[in-house]
Amino acid sequence: MTEGDPREHLNLVFIGHVDAGKSTLSGNILYLTDNVDKRTIERYEKEAKERNRESWFLAFIMDTNEEERAKGKTVEVGKAQFETDLKRYTILDAPGHKNYVPNMIQGASQADVGVLVISARKGEFETGFDRGGQTREHAMLAKTLGVSYLVVAVNKMDEPTVQWKKERFDECVTKIRPFLKSCGFVIKREVKFIPISGLSGANVKDEVALSECSWWKEYYTSNENNTSAPTLLSLLDTLEIAGRDPEAPLRIPVLDRYTDRGIISMGKVESGIIRPGMKVTIMPTRNKYKVDEVWANEDPVSGARPGENVLVKLNGAKMEDVRKGFVICTDPPCRAVDKIICQIAVADMPDNTPIMTAGFQCMFHAHTTEEECTVAKIFETTNAKGVVVKGARYVGVGMRAIVMLDLAQTVPLETYEHMAFMGRFTLRTEGKTVAIGKITKLPPKRD
Structure with missing residues (x-):
C-alpha cells in the first residue's frame, strides 16, 4: 500500500x-x-x-x-x-x-x-x-x-x-x-x-x-x-495552489456514490487527510462510520491528502446514507444549516424579474450540493458607485448586497472565512447564474 x-x-x-x-x-x-x-x-x-x-x-x-x-x-x-x-x-x-x-x-x-x-x-x-x-x-x-x-x-x-x-x-x-x-x-x-x-x-x-x-x-x-x-x-x-491544509479537519464533499460490495463514495479531499481505519462523521445526518478503504485515481492507498480525487468505502453505510452534497468530516464536523447570512454580487436576472426582492426563489449551488432557496431578507445593498443603502427593498444587476437566504433543507456549509471551499456559492434560475456569493455568518450552534 x-x-x-x-x-x-x-x-x-x-x-x-x-x-x-x-x-x-x-x-x-x-x-x-x-x-x-x-x-x-x-x-x-x-x-x-x-x-x-x-x-x-x-x-x-x-x-x-x-x-x-x-x-x-x-x-x-x-x-x-x-x-x-x-x-x-x-x-x-x-x-x-x-x-x-x-x-x-x-x-x-x-x-x-x-x-x-x-x-x-x-x-x-x-x-x-x-x-x-x-x-x-x-x-x-x-x-x-x-x-x-x-x-x-x-x-x-x-x-x-x-x-x-x-x-x-x-x-x-x-x-x-x-x-x-x-x-x-x-x-x-x-x-x-x-x-x-x-x-x-x-x-x-x-x-x-x-x-x-x-x-x-x-x-x-x-x-x-x-x-x-x-x-x-x-x-x-x-502554478502553486495555496490553502491546502492536511492538518485541518477532514472535509470531502460527496460528488456521487455507487454500490460495489458496499457503498463507495466519490469526492475530492478539500482539507485534512483520509486514511483507512479512521472514524468519520457524515454531515448533515451526523451518522458515524469507519473508513474501510480509500482509493486515489483507482489505486488503493494508505492515505490521501488535499487535492486528491478519492473513492471511500464506509463500513455499514447504505445507499440512502450517503448522497451527493453530503460531506465526509472528522471532528469537529462542518455545520449543517438551513439559513445563512451572506454577501452576494448580482450578475444577471431572469427577463421576467429584473430585480431581486425578498421572496425571490432560485437554486443554491455550493461545493457539490444544490438546494432550493429563498431570499428571506435584504440587509443592505451597495451599487457600482459604492453608495450603500441600509434596509434596501431590492437588489439590481451589478449591485452587491448582504442578504439572508432560507434553504429548503439543511445543507452542510461553513463560513467563507473559516473554510473558503465550503463557504462560496452561486445562485441560479431559468438557466442563468444570477449571483455569486460567500457565506459570512451561520446561525448560532444549537447543542
Whole structure:
C-alpha cells in the first residue's frame, strides 16, 4: 500500500464556448503525454470522418458517450488523467453548451485550475462573448467555484484568418481582461494568457516553431502578462495552489456514490487527510462510520491528502446514507444549516424579474450540493458607485448586497472565512447564474 504519489495533484477544468476547441485540446494533451495510443486515435479519426467531422477526432478521446459524439458536444463532465515530471493532473472536460451549465458546475466545484479556451478565429471569439455566449458565464462560475488560477488559452492561432498574428492575440487578451476583472479575478496574480493550437499541438507540450510565430519567445521571456512559461503544460507545472491544509479537519464533499460490495463514495479531499481505519462523521445526518478503504485515481492507498480525487468505502453505510452534497468530516464536523447570512454580487436576472426582492426563489449551488432557496431578507445593498443603502427593498444587476437566504433543507456549509471551499456559492434560475456569493455568518450552534 502506498501513501499515494508524492507529486501534487491538480484538477483542471476546461471551460469556454461550445466550439472553442476544449475537447480537442484536452484530447491532444492526453495524446501528447502518451495517455492514448496511436491506434485509438486512428480509430477515432476514422469514426470522425464517417460522421463528416474530420477535425474532431481528438475531441472523441474525451467525448465518450454516443449522444456527445453525434452532436459533437461534451455533456457529462469527462475525466482523464495525465502527468508531467512535476505534477499529476485530472482533466475535467466541462461542457460548453447553454443547457449544460449545471453539469459544468459539478465539474468546476472540484477544479483547482480553470483553462478558459477561447477561439482566435474571426467571429468565433466575439460570439463566445456577446450576452448569450457561454464564455462569460463560465468564467464567472469558475471564479465562484474557487479555481485558484485561470489560464486563458487563445486557441486556433494556426487558423488561416489568424496565422499566429500577435495583433489578434493581443486583441483577444485586451478584450477579455476587463471582463475577467469584473468576475473577481486578480489579473496580475491569478490569470495567465497563452496562444496555442489545440489541433496541431503548438505551445501545448512543445513550443511553437519560430518560423510560424516569431514573437512568442520574446513575449514570455520578458514575462509579459505575467506568463513566463513557453507552453501550456510547463505553465501548469509552475502554478502553486495555496490553502491546502492536511492538518485541518477532514472535509470531502460527496460528488456521487455507487454500490460495489458496499457503498463507495466519490469526492475530492478539500482539507485534512483520509486514511483507512479512521472514524468519520457524515454531515448533515451526523451518522458515524469507519473508513474501510480509500482509493486515489483507482489505486488503493494508505492515505490521501488535499487535492486528491478519492473513492471511500464506509463500513455499514447504505445507499440512502450517503448522497451527493453530503460531506465526509472528522471532528469537529462542518455545520449543517438551513439559513445563512451572506454577501452576494448580482450578475444577471431572469427577463421576467429584473430585480431581486425578498421572496425571490432560485437554486443554491455550493461545493457539490444544490438546494432550493429563498431570499428571506435584504440587509443592505451597495451599487457600482459604492453608495450603500441600509434596509434596501431590492437588489439590481451589478449591485452587491448582504442578504439572508432560507434553504429548503439543511445543507452542510461553513463560513467563507473559516473554510473558503465550503463557504462560496452561486445562485441560479431559468438557466442563468444570477449571483455569486460567500457565506459570512451561520446561525448560532444549537447543542
